[in-house]
Amino acid sequence: MQDSYRFAEIEADARALWEKAGASRAAEGAEGPKYYCLCMLPYPSGRLHMGHVRNYTIGDVITRYHRMNGRNLLQPMGWDAFGLPAENAAIKNGVPPAKWTYDNIAYMRMQLKSLGYAIDWSREVATCHPQYYKWNQWLFLRMLEKGIAYKKTGTVNWDPVDQTVLANEQVIDGRGWRTGAPVEKREIPMYYLKITAYAEELLGALGRLPGWPERVKTMQANWIGKSEGVEIGFPYDGGALKVFTTRADTLMGATYVAVAAEHPLAARAAAQDPKVAEFVEECRRGGVTEAELATQEKKGVATALTVTHPLSGAQLPVWVANYVLMGYGEGAVMAVPAHDERDFEFARRYGLPLKTVVRAADGAAQDPRALTEAFVTKDGVLCNSGKYDGLAYQAGTDAIAADLAAKGLGQKRVQWRLRDWGISRQRYWGCPIPLIHCDRCGDVPVPDADLPVVLPEDLAPDGSGNPLAKYKPFVECICPTCGKPARRETDTMDTFVDSSWYFMRYACRDNDSAMVDGRVNYWLPVDQYIGGIEHAILHLLYSRFWTRVMRDMGLVAFDEPFTNLLTQGMVLNHIFLRRGGSAGITYYSPEEVELKHDAEGRVSSAVLKADGRPVEYDGMGTMSKSKNNGVDPQMLVEKYGADTVRLFMMFAAPPELTLEWSESGVEGAQRFLKRLWKAVVEHTAAGPVPALNASALDGAQRDLRRQIHETIAKVSDDVGRRYTFNTAVAAIMELLNAVTRAPGMRPQDRALRQEAYETLTLLLTPVVPHIAEALWRGLGRQTSVMEAGWPAADPAALKRDTLELVVQVNGKLRGHIRVAADAAREAIERAALAEPSVQPFVQGKDVKKIVVVPGKLVNVVAA
RNA sequence: GCCUGGGUGGCGGAAUUUGGUAGACGCAACGGACUUAAAAUCCGUUGGCCGGCAACGGCCGUGCCGGUUCGAGUCCGGCCCCGGGCACCA
Numbered sequence: 040m041q042d043s044y045r046f047a048e049i050e051a052d053a054r055a056l057w058e059k060a061g062a063s064r065a066a067e068g069a070e071g072p073k074y075y076c077l078c079m080l081p082y083p084s085g086r087l088h089m090g091h092v093r094n095y096t097i098g099d100v101i102t103r104y105h106r107m108n109g110r111n112l113l114q115p116m117g118w119d120a121f122g123l124p125a126e127n128a129a130i131k132n133g134v135p136p137a138k139w140t141y142d143n144i145a146y147m148r149m150q151l152k153s154l155g156y157a158i159d160w161s162r163e164v165a166t167c168h169p170q171y172y173k174w175n176q177w178l179f180l181r182m183l184e185k186g187i188a189y190k191k192t193g194t195v196n197w198d199p200v201d202q203t204v205l206a207n208e209q210v211i212d213g214r215g216w217r218t219g220a221p222v223e224k225r226e227i228p229m230y231y232l233k234i235t236a237y238a239e240e241l242l243g244a245l246g247r248l249p250g251w252p253e254r255v256k257t258m259q260a261n262w263i264g265k266s267e268g269v270e271i272g273f274p275y276d277g278g279a280l281k282v283f284t285t286r287a288d289t290l291m292g293a294t295y296v297a298v299a300a301e302h303p304l305a306a307r308a309a310a311q312d313p314k315v316a317e318f319v320e321e322c323r324r325g326g327v328t329e330a331e332l333a334t335q336e337k338k339g340v341a342t343a344l345t346v347t348h349p350l351s352g353a354q355l356p357v358w359v360a361n362y363v364l365m366g367y368g369e370g371a372v373m374a375v376p377a378h379d380e381r382d383f384e385f386a387r388r389y390g391l392p393l394k395t396v397v398r399a400a401d402g403a404a405q406d407p408r409a410l411t412e413a414f415v416t417k418d419g420v421l422c423n424s425g426k427y428d429g430l431a432y433q434a435g436t437d438a439i440a441a442d443l444a445a446k447g448l449g450q451k452r453v454q455w456r457l458r459d460w461g462i463s464r465q466r467y468w469g470c471p472i473p474l475i476h477c478d479r480c481g482d483v484p485v486p487d488a489d490l491p492v493v494l495p496e497d498l499a500p501d502g503s504g505n506p507l508a509k510y511k512p513f514v515e516c517i518c519p520t521c522g523k524p525a526r527r528e529t530d531t532m533d534t535f536v537d538s539s540w541y542f543m544r545y546a547c548r549d550n551d552s553a554m555v556d557g558r559v560n561y562w563l564p565v566d567q568y569i570g571g572i573e574h575a576i577l578h579l580l581y582s583r584f585w586t587r588v589m590r591d592m593g594l595v596a597f598d599e600p601f602t603n604l605l606t607q608g609m610v611l612n613h614i615f616l617r618r619g620g621s622a623g624i625t626y627y628s629p630e631e632v633e634l635k636h637d638a639e640g641r642v643s644s645a646v647l648k649a650d651g652r653p654v655e656y657d658g659m660g661t662m663s664k665s666k667n668n669g670v671d672p673q674m675l676v677e678k679y680g681a682d683t684v685r686l687f688m689m690f691a692a693p694p695e696l697t698l699e700w701s702e703s704g705v706e707g708a709q710r711f712l713k714r715l716w717k718a719v720v721e722h723t724a725a726g727p728v729p730a731l732n733a734s735a736l737d738g739a740q741r742d743l744r745r746q747i748h749e750t751i752a753k754v755s756d757d758v759g760r761r762y763t764f765n766t767a768v769a770a771i772m773e774l775l776n777a778v779t780r781a782p783g784m785r786p787q788d789r790a791l792r793q794e795a796y797e798t799l800t801l802l803l804t805p806v807v808p809h810i811a812e813a814l815w816r817g818l819g820r821q822t823s824v825m826e827a828g829w830p831a832a833d834p835a836a837l838k839r840d841t842l843e844l845v846v847q848v849n850g851k852l853r854g855h856i857r858v859a860a861d862a863a864r865e866a867i868e869r870a871a872l873a874e875p876s877v878q879p880f881v882q883g884k885d886v887k888k889i890v891v892v893p894g895k896l897v898n899v900v901a902a
Numbered sequence: 903g904c905c906u907g908g909g910u911g912g913c914g915g916a917a918u919u920u921g922g923u924a925g926a927c928g929c930a931a932c933g934g935a936c937u938u939a940a941a942a943u944c945c946g947u948u949g950g951c952c953g954g955c956a957a958c959g960g961c962c963g964u965g966c967c968g969g970u971u972c973g974a975g976u977c978c979g980g981c982c983c984c985g986g987g988c989a990c991c992a
Binding site for chain 1: 992
């Protein structure tokens with residue numbers, strides 16, 4: 040072994056060895072049960088960022104752990120290669136998105152390889168390859184045939200200057216990001232996927248996903264949002280205005296109805312009243328996101344229209360209100376201001392009447408004029424509601440629903456919050472939607488034989504409109520049905536389509552004649568999926584939906600794509616800045632800043648290294664280009680080596696929490712590896728090691744051996760079950776500390792040390808595979824550490840003769856006692872009361888009870 | 903606004919499942935050893951307050967307020983602050 044830890048050589052040698060052995064190749068049906076470990080595929084943005092490194096290191100640790108436990112492993116990698124950033128880069132630099140993307144992939148692939156991940160690169164997939172997106176198109180056509188895909192209008196952000204549809208992130212404070220022009224809402228035809236047809240199943244199946252975090256399941260359930268309620272018709276001369284409500288019991292308290300600005304009744308009112316038209320127009324401005332709509336000031340306008348209350352026959356005014364969402368329910372609501380917060384606020388603002396129809400079960404009806412807030416409860420009883428007075432929530436709802444049904448003006452139904460998935464994007468760098476528009480034949484699907492519809496790769500967008508639409512060789516085509524000239528669809532698909540099934544294609548990416556084949560049913564479902572919490576809803580829900588669509592077409596034999604899910608936290612770093620001047624805020628990279636500490640070690644100030652003058656500290660934030668606080672993994676790998684970076688990432692925080700970047704923490708990780716290296720060098724330099732004879736150990740040796748095996752048990756549990764890699768690493772560090780502090784040189788001391796170092800090497804292999812490979816050989820092994828099995832704790836070594844228990848008096852720690860491991864309860868109680876440090880606290884007091892928690896503590900309750 | 907997490911020393915974090923020794927492990931800081939010197943390395947101290955020459959002991963302490971319990975970082979109720987998502991960023 041080399042005297043010192045030279046990571047560059049060690050890592051290059053280890054990787055060459057694995058490469059030669061094909062150690063990361065996965066083959067169907069190879070030895071052991073299969074295990075599919077998958078990380079969310081990266082967007083090829085240019086360089087790896089720390090979030091990627093964290094994600095893929097977690098995946099690699101899990102992969103290598105299960106491989107050492109005899110599983111047949113698949114860990115693939117691919118590229119989510121379509122998307123907006125490539126077009127933005129193209130606008131900025133004039134490079135076609137394809138070239139930019141392929142260059143980025145090449146660089147980032149090299150980076151991933153330098154981190155030593157056990158990835159089967161022979162299965163690599165890029166979603167911008169025609170061989171991949173051909174199957175997006177193929178399945179889309181199948182969905183069209185089955186009615187799962189369909190066409191309807193949808194609302195988009197429209198930049199009137201650039202004549203372009205904008206993504207939500209391109210709308211800044213209601214204006215286009217490039218033009219600064221106020222953005223308008225615009226209705227355009229789009230294609231949708233009927234995810235709502237699967238709402239019930241997607242919701243119900245969450246209960247059968249024990250391997251998913253509760254938080255993700257809760258978020259998905261709320262997103263799908265099943266509401267049971269009543270659909271009510273309010274008749275008017277042109278028919279009946281439909282509303283949906285979960286509070287039909289309060290129907291007698293409805294004092295007006297409100298419709299969304301996009302509702303047909305609003306259009307009708309606008310045609311008669313310029314003030315309504317103006318308000319509808321005002322609502323057309325501004326963004327389309329739910330956050331914007333929900334936080335905007337609640338505004339509305341009265342119309343001359345009225346509708347008839349279905350039970351009382353009263354005439355209720357129709358308002359147009361910006362808080363009613365066209366996308367949910369019927370785009371209209373009945374307003375019961377006394378018992379709904381939003382209606383209350385709106386009614387107070389516009390002086391609309393309130394009517395109290397619910398009272399507390401043990402109280403009287405409140406005077407609506409005295410209300411300071413809406414009285415919202417399902418635990419009250421009805422009042423001021425005629426024949427329904429005295430009924431509770433459920434009985435009231437049932438009675439009112441029954442009466443409405445009898446009149447043909449209502450029925451119970453379920454309403455979902457989930458909306459169908461609009462997949463049309465008016466953008467170039469995406470998968471073309473395989474349709475042809477013919478004046479005679481309408482929308483004609485591209486025949487399967489003509490797939491894929493290949494996206495031309497040499498166009499360069501300029502920010503105005505979709506370059507595809509201006510590119511005649513793409514647009515102009517022949518109608519497959521009538522053979523006459525026709526126009527090709529130029530919208531492309533949402534990139535979430537690409538990522539909804541890529542994990543299946545890894546199993547069979549070489550199959551050019553089918554989307555998936557039997558190998559998919561060997562590898563899938565994914566055993567462990569790992570990715571950012573920001574994907575908790577959309578990506579994961581779309582994938583669950585897409586998998587079910589494929590199942591129903593007989594393409595795959597499973598329902599859920601991901602059996603276990605681990606959502607990793609983000610990577611943060613310090614933010615430093617200076618304000619003022621014409622430049623506004625300037626952000627400085629933490630590398631350019633020097634921190635000053637006071638005597639207690641607190642950070643007292645920060646100065647820019649370049650000029651020695653202070654900079655403002657703005658706390659921790661997600662690493663990002665805009666805050667200039669990113670750290671380049673490549674620099675770190677070159678400076679410290681891949682193992683050090685991997686070790687730091689695993690040690691600094693548990694995977695689900697945010698991780699705060701710390702260069703000194705990285706240095707600490709390297710210090711540990713150097714110390715380990717040095718310890719093993721010293722150990723092996725002392726010559727051949729005798730065999731261990733466990734029955735010949737003395738007390739101190741038995742203690743050390745117990746710690747070795749306790750560490751095996753703990754690390755196995757932490758890595759294999761809990762995924763708390765930070766505590767696994769801490770236990771490994773403790774073991775190294777213990778071994779190096781037991782410096783005996785008797786034969787059994789050295790034999791024990793050999794066991795300790797072999798154990799440390801094996802336990803560390805998933806986290807720092809390169810150095811583990813070198814240590815394993817240094818310790819005298821001939822085969823790769825990747826072939827070594829995961830160690831098992833020896834139950835005999837774990838046995839203890841005596842236990843230390845904590846003694847509390849009234850819950851306060853007062854002392855410790857050592858008892859035999861099999862001591863009886865009475866003996867433990869006696870020992871606790873006799874303990875000198877406990878005595879003063881029980882003396883002269885009445886011992887009321889003694890709580891004994893086996894193996895842990897004794898609590899004496901005394902007064 | 904709605905949905906969802908989180909808050910523990912100077913800092914990252916530990917205390918697992920089912921309430922049972924708060925502060926493991928590491929970083930930073932300080933003191934010491936080695937060195938001509940520095941770096942590196944090694945050893946030691948390190949939640950706060952109080953008492954003691956010392957060994958050691960006492961009290962307080964897990965965002966805030968209240969509750970349940972023999973016992974609460976952990977459970978319950980109410981608040982404050984920070985993060986993720988909100989359907990065209992990925």
